[in-house]
Amino acid sequence: MMYPNYRIDGSTRYILFQLVQKCLDLNLENFSFCYDQEGVYFYLTEHEDYWQLEIKQPDAGTTDLFQIQDDSISYKGSTRKE
Secondary structure, three states: OOOOOOOOOOHHHHHHHHHHHHHHHOOOOEEEEEEEOOOOOEEEEEEOOOEEEEEEEEOOOOOEEEEOOOOOEEEEEEEEEE
């Protein structure tokens, strides 16, 4: 079984749900931000009935994919640059 390279903690989870709601309020279809101190990039993209979340860690060469739907975040897979 695969596991994400970046663990989403409670405060990050809260921020993600708030950002999805704000994107819906503002009619934005995507949004991205960076945690500078960690060098982690987050990309939210709206799809028909869910939001896709990509978490990229360039220094580690990893990308994790998640799906945000209603009140849940589901891990979908990871890639790693060789």
